[in-house]
Amino acid sequence: MIKTISDEYVYKKEVDWSLLMEGLTLPVDNQVVFGQIMGRFIQRGESKDITLYLEGKAYHAKIVNVNFDPKFKRKKDTYQIRYSKNGELARALQAYFFKSFQFxxxxxxxxxxxxxxxxxxxDEYKEYLAIYTTEYDDSYILEPILVDDMQVLREVVKGQKERELEAGLESDIQDETAGYDQMNQLIKIRKLNKKIGDNLKRLYQYRCQICGRLIGEEYGSHVVEAHHIEYFVKSLNNDASNQIIVCPNHHSIIHDVDPVFDRKRLLYIYPNGFEEKFVLNMHL
Known part of the structure; x- marks a missing residue:
């Protein structure tokens, strides 16, 4: 039986035509997770067979290191997950993402x-496919995040303060006032957000990306938090590209004064003019 490792890697892909028909391209920073075979990285032109599980059913696919025409002179490898065009898995995804597919x-x-x-x-049609690793390096679990899931999330975040919402998304606390279907949708979103944040915390070895400090080490503890660059209450974006890892002090300061984030220079510009550059960055 395939099972997920609860604190391992996750990737979320926005639904598009390619995903619904034959596959998807994986970002470069995911190659360490998806691009290995027998202890080594897949070379250009090579592929490995994988199994994708959707609602407990197994589907065959491949991870390919695409061997583009040399004239493109690409510096980085490009990995894709491929399955039969309009085949069994594609049709299953089309059924799950019916609204996106029809649009x-x-x-x-x-x-x-x-x-x-x-x-x-x-925005009102956006849906996502979450991909989870398992205990086997050739098997992955797919989890659809549907329009209805996103609508529940919009209702939940309405009127909430970002700092409180982020704490709730990182926790395992259940809302006892929510109905059964709503609870399942909230758990799905919370699980995805928490897994992405936890993965980033491990990536930075529990250090703050802004100051580089490791808080709590002398007490045998690691106190660090995930923060959404573009506030989640507005963006509903919990991708790794919209999250950073910060110490509680910097997290509180950011929410107190709401500085501007300069993504190109990787720094915060505070209202008083002070600029603070990241000392750690491996994913933005």
């Missing part, structure tokens, strides 16, 4: 045939 399909059918641009889902 993209209708848009494709009604636009100019020469238009090959990627169709982005509007």
């Amino acid at each position: 993209i399909k209708t848009t494709r059918e009604n636009r100019d045939p020469s238009d090959r641009s990627m169709i982005k889902l509007p």
Whole structure:
């Protein structure tokens, strides 16, 4: 029986036409998780067979290190998860993500045939596929995050303060006032957010990205927190690219004065003009 390791890696992919038809491209920073075979990295042109589990059913797929034309002179490898075009897994995903599928399909059918641009889902249609590692390096678990899940989340975050919401997303506390279906949706979102944050904490060895401090080491403790760069109450974005790891002091200061984050220079600009650059960064 396949089971997830509760504190291991997770990747979340926004639903698009490629995902619904034949596969997806993995970001470069995920290659250490997905791109190994027999203790070594997959070389360009190589692939490995994998099994993807969706609602307990197994589907066959491949992870491929794409061997693009040399004229592109790419410096970094590109990994893709591929499955049969419009095959069994693709049709299962189309059924799960029915609203997204119908929106993209209708848009494709009604636009100019020469238009090959990627169709982005509007916010009210956005859905996601979460990918979890398992105890086996060739098996992964898929979990759909549907429009209804996101709608529940919008209702939950409405009117909440960001600092309190972040604490709730990191916790395992259950809302006893929520109904059964709503509770399942909240647990799904909370689990995804917590796993991403926990993975980043391990990546930075529980040090603050801003000051580099390791808080609590002398007490045998590690006190560090995940913070959403673009506040979650507005963005509903819990991807790793929207989270940083900070000590409680910096976390409180950020929420107190609401500085501007300069992503290009990787620093915060505070209202009094003070600029503070990250001392640690391995994922942004």
